[in-house]
Amino acid sequence: MTIASTTQLICFAALSATLVIGAIGVVLLPNIVYSAFLLGGVFLSVAGLYLLLNASFVAAAQVLVYVGAVNVLILFAIMLVNKREDLSAIPGLALRRVLSGLVCGGLFVLLIRVAFTTPWALPGPTPVGEEATIRIGEHLFSDYLLPFELASVLLLMAMIGAIVLARRDVLSTDVATGEPADQGLIEKARTPLLVENTLQETAR
Amino acid sequence: MSLDLPTSIPLQAYLALAAVLFCTGVWGLINSRNAVRVLMSIELMLNAVNINLMAFSSYLDGDLIRGQVFAIFVITVAAAEAAVGLAILLSLYRNRETVDMERFNLLRW
Numbered sequence: 498m499t500i501a502s503t504t505q506l507i508c509f510a511a512l513s514a515t516l517v518i519g520a521i522g523v524v525l526l527p528n529i530v531y532s533a534f535l536l537g538g539v540f541l542s543v544a545g546l547y548l549l550l551n552a553s554f555v556a557a558a559q560v561l562v563y564v565g566a567v568n569v570l571i572l573f574a575i576m577l578v579n580k581r582e583d584l585s586a587i588p589g590l591a592l593r594r595v596l597s598g599l600v601c602g603g604l605f606v607l608l609i610r611v612a613f614t615t616p617w618a619l620p621g622p623t624p625v626g627e628e629a630t631i632r633i634g635e636h637l638f639s640d641y642l643l644p645f646e647l648a649s650v651l652l653l654m655a656m657i658g659a660i661v662l663a664r665r666d667v668l669s670t671d672v673a674t675g676e677p678a679d680q681g682l683i684e685k686a687r688t689p690l691l692v693e694n695t696l697q698e699t700a701r
Numbered sequence: 702m703s704l705d706l707p708t709s710i711p712l713q714a715y716l717a718l719a720a721v722l723f724c725t726g727v728w729g730l731i732n733s734r735n736a737v738r739v740l741m742s743i744e745l746m747l748n749a750v751n752i753n754l755m756a757f758s759s760y761l762d763g764d765l766i767r768g769q770v771f772a773i774f775v776i777t778v779a780a781a782e783a784a785v786g787l788a789i790l791l792s793l794y795r796n797r798e799t800v801d802m803e804r805f806n807l808l809r810w
Contacts, residue, residue, distance in 0.1 A: 502709030524729035612716035624763035655781030
């Protein structure tokens with residue numbers, strides 16, 4: 498066993514331990530802010546696994562998109578919905594947890610069995626290694642060009658859809674007073690950005 | 702620096718790791734009461750699938766790395782899913798004043 502492969506094994510063990518502990522923490526921790534930060538750790542260790550697999554471009558994309566965008570988005574959502582609420586007890590919650598744990602354990606056993614009994618065609622072709630980024634670019638602009646372009650349309654649709662879904666309704670009720678208020682009234686009342694407007698309002 | 706891959710870590714190690722991550726995500730998806738945690742569990746499952754794709758791409762398809770291209774598309778779709786999912790969550794929170802999954806029961810019979 499060479500030094501390089503020993504280092505690789507140590508890196509794999511550390512990354513997978515971080516990954517599993519982080520994932521269990523994400524699911525089980527009662528405070529959701531800790532869960533969100535642990536999720537960032539999970540994404541980073543997945544990026545480390547990609548580096549171990551000689552995929553530097555996808556590792557960089559993972560860090561940029563998941564840690565930089567998705568995790569920050571989740572943190573923003575936690576800040577926007579941060580009402581402390583005591584969850585009401587539900588009959589049979591423990592039974593449900595045990596049953597779903599059994600189902601997930603069964604799924605895990607099935608997946609492990611498939612992974613260890615399938616005769617994989619190993620060893621495959623020699624990995625391209627550091628040329629992976631060039632190869633991905635060739636793929637994206639030749640045989641995967643249509644999905645690549647469709648992905649841009651999908652992102653545009655998701656962006657517009659998120660804006661439409663998350664904006665305030667034009668006819669909504671004011672949370673403080675309980676009376677119906679439209680977009681303009683809410684904006685004027687909450688955020689007086691223009692000084693002239695507020696001066697006119699007070700002068701009236 | 703190029704690491705010689707197939708000698709040290711077996712492919713099955715990556716598959717087992719992805720299986721652990723996926724099952725954790727499924728359990729969290731079923732059992733979470735907080736809607737934000739449900740979205741986090743979905744991200745965990747998508748990452749598990751990505752680990753599988755990358756492992757297959759490196760071990761079985763090393764010359765044409767199609768798995769990496771698929772992983773990039775999965776990352777794209779996951780980002781779009783997170784944005785739309787959190788927007789739906791904000792809209793739900795504005796209407797129901799809660800993030801408890803047990804109280805989103807309008808379609809329950």
